[in-house]
Amino acid sequence: MMARKIVSTGRGGAGKSTFVALISRYLKPPSLLIDLDPDLSLADMLGLDFHKEKKRTVSEALYDVVEGRRRGASVSTTTHELMEALLWSDCLYEGKGFDLITLGTKLTEGCYCAADEILRRSIPKLARNYTNIVVDSPAGVEHLNRNVVSDINELFVICDPSRKSLEHISRIKKIIEAVGIKYGHFYLVANYEFDEEAERYLQNTGEIYLGEIDYDARVEQYNLQGKSLLDLPEDSPAPLSVKRILKKARLV
Amino acid sequence: MGRVIVSTGRGGAGKSTFVALASRYLKPPKLLIDLDPDESLADMLGIDLSEKGKKTISSALYDIIEENKGAGRTGYGLLSRVLESTIKSDCLYRDGKFDLISLGTKFSVGCYCAPDAVLKEFIPTLVKDYEEVLVDSPAGLEHLNRKVVVDIDDLFVLLDPSEKSIKHIERVRAITGELKVNYDHLYLLGNYRFSEETEEYLRSAAEDYLGKINYDPDVKQYNLGGKSLLGLPEDSPATLSVKRILVKAGYKIGVGT
Numbered sequence: 348m349m350a351r352k353i354v355s356t357g358r359g360g361a362g363k364s365t366f367v368a369l370i371s372r373y374l375k376p377p378s379l380l381i382d383l384d385p386d387l388s389l390a391d392m393l394g395l396d397f398h399k400e401k402k403r404t405v406s407e408a409l410y411d412v413v414e415g416r417r418r419g420a421s422v423s424t425t426t427h428e429l430m431e432a433l434l435w436s437d438c439l440y441e442g443k444g445f446d447l448i449t450l451g452t453k454l455t456e457g458c459y460c461a462a463d464e465i466l467r468r469s470i471p472k473l474a475r476n477y478t479n480i481v482v483d484s485p486a487g488v489e490h491l492n493r494n495v496v497s498d499i500n501e502l503f504v505i506c507d508p509s510r511k512s513l514e515h516i517s518r519i520k521k522i523i524e525a526v527g528i529k530y531g532h533f534y535l536v537a538n539y540e541f542d543e544e545a546e547r548y549l550q551n552t553g554e555i556y557l558g559e560i561d562y563d564a565r566v567e568q569y570n571l572q573g574k575s576l577l578d579l580p581e582d583s584p585a586p587l588s589v590k591r592i593l594k595k596a597r598l599v
Numbered sequence: 600m601g602r603v604i605v606s607t608g609r610g611g612a613g614k615s616t617f618v619a620l621a622s623r624y625l626k627p628p629k630l631l632i633d634l635d636p637d638e639s640l641a642d643m644l645g646i647d648l649s650e651k652g653k654k655t656i657s658s659a660l661y662d663i664i665e666e667n668k669g670a671g672r673t674g675y676g677l678l679s680r681v682l683e684s685t686i687k688s689d690c691l692y693r694d695g696k697f698d699l700i701s702l703g704t705k706f707s708v709g710c711y712c713a714p715d716a717v718l719k720e721f722i723p724t725l726v727k728d729y730e731e732v733l734v735d736s737p738a739g740l741e742h743l744n745r746k747v748v749v750d751i752d753d754l755f756v757l758l759d760p761s762e763k764s765i766k767h768i769e770r771v772r773a774i775t776g777e778l779k780v781n782y783d784h785l786y787l788l789g790n791y792r793f794s795e796e797t798e799e800y801l802r803s804a805a806e807d808y809l810g811k812i813n814y815d816p817d818v819k820q821y822n823l824g825g826k827s828l829l830g831l832p833e834d835s836p837a838t839l840s841v842k843r844i845l846v847k848a849g850y851k852i853g854v855g856t
Contacts, residue, residue, distance in 0.1 A: 360738070384739065388609075492707070493708075508823055
């Protein structure tokens with residue numbers, strides 16, 4: 348088995364994590380969700396408290412490994428080998444319907460290159476155990492430059508109604524090509540803020556436009572209260588529209 | 600030595616909008632720095648850098664590395680010397696109202712540590728030439744971990760109405776505290792989606808809440824059409840609310856600015 352790799356990306360606040368949280372219930376299990384955002388929003392949206400679940404983020408596990416090596420722990424295994432084991436034992440949350448790994452915040456100086464690199468190298472191995480791997484990206488473009496997922500089946504770009512969104516689309520296409528990321532499909536999805544006029548912009552980009560995530564007062568309310576989006580009723584507007592989008596992409 | 604102001608927050612909270620709107624009230628000479636590789640600040644100000652013959656830091660860095668590779672020269676020491684002169688001549692966009700430097704997108708494999716490091720090294724020098732320097736951050740936290748701007752006067756954290764925003768504030772405080780990113784003030788701002796109820800919640804949760812940026816249909820319209828937010832009328836709701844916020848934060852905004 349080799350998982351289908353689905354990536355949700357877009358500008359800040361477009362709705363990447365909302366989209367991931369909403370599609371997770373429709374995908375054929377077992378699914379692994381990976382949150383690449385150091386700001387940990389996906390776990391929140393799924394109503395999960397990682398620490399209460401006795402799980403660690405990749406950044407936290409990596410910190411301990413690096414500190415251990417500094418204090419003279421065995422160096423016969425590489426950091427990556429140690430981390431690969433820890434991913435399974437400490438970082439993988441196993442839930443009903445989905446598993447979750449999260450990059451996590453670090454409180455030390457420097458970028459997230461090392462933690463991203465651990466995931467980049469582990470994703471092909473993790474993929475053997477799942478039907479779907481769904482990656483939620485941090486806002487912006489850096490994760491694409493880092494080539495964290497180099498072999499994507501379905502790439503969903505979540506858009507907000509602004510000219511910046513259109514520029515973002517052409518920008519990431521250029522990055523993807525320059526970096527050599529392969530993908531099966533490149534899909535555009537509109538967030539709830541679109542009206543018909545704005546939708547027309549997306550229809551005219553030359554990319555495949557799959558439709559809009561409908562406005563759903565409950566989504567706002569659930570996010571404010573920190574309630575899991577998995578508890579949204581099936582017939583709520585947002586899940587319904589996401590299901591329609593997945594059908595168009597032939598994922599359900 | 601100019602006052603250093605940083606706007607940060609989760610994706611879509613309104614960091615760049617705040618910077619674009621606040622820029623008109625700052626004391627000249629002023630410099631805007633866009634740390635987001637997605638280059639949205641220049642767009643919001645209606646500036647096409649390449650049309651103006653200016654490069655982003657990322658593309659200047661790429662060009663210098665390529666040129667020097669051709670000549671067989673490498674090494675960061677050399678780079679930073681070359682860059683310092685290049686930044687002022689090639690990357691610094693100037694118009695009558697403000698100057699602007701943009702990190703920019705790179706079209707090669709790898710992170711933005713190198714262009715960020717260039718800016719980090721250069722910001723203390725740049726700051727000397729301006730009264731106020733306003734930095735727009737990329738979404739999220741990584742720029743704080745990278746310590747791109749270490750000495751901040753005013754740190755504005757833009758919030759959207761969600762529990763995630765509250766956690767975001769805690770993370771910002773933890774990272775800046777742990778890494779010794781110094782700031783004199785940390786101010787919380789609500790974006791236009793805040794209701795009375797969420798504002799009340801924030802006021803009770805944090806003492807540094809300064810208010811919200813009011814909803815403004817023009818902002819949406821301008822962003823969709825790619826029009827500069829600098830063209831918003833002085834008396835539009837968003838502009839007025841930003842002015843009010845800056846006054847609360849102690850900015851002296853005179854008549855005619």
